[in-house]
Amino acid sequence: MKMIMRWFGEGNDAIPLKHLNQIPGVEGVVWALHDxxxxxxxxxxxxxxxxxxAESQGLHIEVVESVNVHEDIKLGRxxxxxxxxxxxxxxxxxxxxGVKVICYNFMPVFDWxxxxxxxxxxxxxxALFFENKKIQNMDPNELVRTISKNSKFTMPGWEPERLEQLSSLFEQYKEVTKEDLWxxxxxxxxRVIPVAKANDIKMGIHPDDPPWSVFGLPRIITNKEDLQRFIRLVDDPYNGITLCSGxxxxxxxxxxxxxxKQFADRIHFAHIRNVRTYDNGDFIETSHRTEDGSVDIYKVVEAYHESGFNSYVRPDHGRHIWGETCRPGYGLYDRGLGIMYLWGIWDSLQRNTKGE
Ligand SMILES: O=C(O)[C@@H](O)[C@@H](O)[C@H](O)[C@H](O)CO
Ligand SMILES: [Fe+2]
Known part of the structure; x- marks a missing residue:
């Protein structure tokens, strides 16, 4: 696996590039022009x-996350x-x-x-937390205020210009069914995949987060069946997936x-993180370690290993630990620990298969 780490850009991230380069095995940044x-x-x-x-710090820029899709495309205007x-x-x-992979998502209005x-x-x-009951009774505007007031940085997926038009967007989506969105x-x-192919860029759709409908907006990339339908929309390796375990x-x-295992040859980018889920539909992000959450991260890494996965991987989110002040979910420390956990599993699997 090719380990990379998300970085939000000079002046837009609390973490200097050279610190990313000091994490063992990190070879590139996952980036975007967030402005x-x-x-x-x-x-x-x-x-x-x-x-x-990036290159001045020995890091490549082969993976972009995200080139965001304009709402008019999702609305079919x-x-x-x-x-x-x-x-x-x-x-x-x-x-x-020199970019090789573009991650994007197709979630109406809100990203994560x-x-x-x-x-x-x-x-x-x-850590980042989702409370099911709270969301059901929440006004979307209140959610936007919660997310934006909590951070001194603009949150990716919560860009002000998109959210300014919140009520008009909700109005327009009233007419849009899941089938329309498909x-x-x-x-x-x-239109896009042939161009991506001609330019040797693999497209990877990010699943919906959380993988169910919020505020009555349609969501269509939520499970195995959806992914199956997705890859057939344009059945070409360049039409791929950013598989997000969290x-x-x-x-x-x-x-x-x-x-x-089922989609390995169409996964161009892996996001690996753990979440602890509760029976009432709540979930909280945890450390990467299998024992700490509900996703078996050992088995996740093993599935990539067994499939001969040789594409890009990033630790997705992390907790905020050791007093770090950072972008929510994107501190240096816990993601760094996560990377070492992933390497630990990967390296021992490598040795075992080689019989060393
Ligand atoms: O939660 C996150 O920070 C990311 O996993 C998403 O925002 C992701 O970047 C987008 O959905 C991809 O388009
Ligand atoms: Fe993700």
């Missing part, structure tokens, strides 16, 4: 700037072709810079959803190792 609104073409000079910064054209230009520019970014765990650390995804893929794992019915 470019969804739907706009990424400027070449800004792409080159990040490339130079008549303006979608304009935004898809822009998306395509961005793909071409990223290929030019949590009710508390700093829920306390037994050991005094804090159709709009297919339309997008049919997103899918929030639903105890998803057997993540099994899903990995």
């Amino acid at each position: 470019v609104p969804a739907g706009e073409v990424w400027p070449e000079n800004k792409i080159v700037e990040v490339k130079e910064q 008549s303006t979608r072709d304009y935004y898809i054209d822009n998306y395509i230009t961005t793909i071409e520019r990223l290929a030019e810079a 959803t949590r009710t508390n970014l700093y829920e306390e765990l037994e050991d005094g650390s804090t 159709g709009n995804l297919q339309y997008f893929l049919e 997103s899918l794992g929030a639903n105890p019915e998803n057997n993540v190792p099994d899903i990995i």
Whole structure:
């Protein structure tokens, strides 16, 4: 596996690049131009700037997360072709810079959803938490306030310009069924995948987080059956998956190792993290260790290993520990510990198979 680590950019992340380079086995950054609104073409000079910064620290920029999909594409509005054209230009520019994988998602309005970014765990650390009952009675605007007031950085997936139009977006999605969303995804893929292929960039859709509908908005990438349908929309290796163990794992019915084995050849990017789930539908993010959560991370890594997985991996989120001040979920320390746990499992599996 090729270990990489998410970095939000100079002035937009509390962690200096050189610290990422000091984590054993980290070879690149997962990045994006977070200040470019969804739907706009990424400027070449800004792409080159990040490339130079990363490479000066010995890190590559082969994986981008995310090139966000404009809502008009998800809504299937008549303006979608304009935004898809822009998306395509961005793909071409990223290929030019040496990018190999683009992660994106197709969730209406909200990206990941949590009710508390700093829920306390037994050991005094804090982590992202989803309280099922709370969300059911919550006004979406209140959720936006909770997420944005908690962080001094703009949260990815919660960009102000998109959220300003919240009520109008909700209005427009009233008409959109799950089947419509599938159709709009297919339309997008049919235009984008051939370009990605011609530019040797693999596309990897991120599953919905959590993998069920929130605020009545349709969500379609939630389990094995959805992924099966997804890969057939455009049956080409370039139409692939960012397999997120924490997103899918929030639903105890998803057997993540099994899903990995089934789709291994279409997984271009792995997000590995653990969550502890509760019977009432709540879940909290935990350390990577299998014992600490409900997802069997040992079996997750084993499934990748057995499948001969040789693509990119990142520790997804981490807890906030040791007094670190950081982006919610994206501290240095717990993700660094997570990486070492993943390497520990991977290296021993390697040795065992080689019989060393
Ligand atoms: O929760 C996170 O931070 C990520 O896993 C997602 O925001 C992810 O970057 C997007 O869904 C990908 O488009
Ligand atoms: Fe993820």
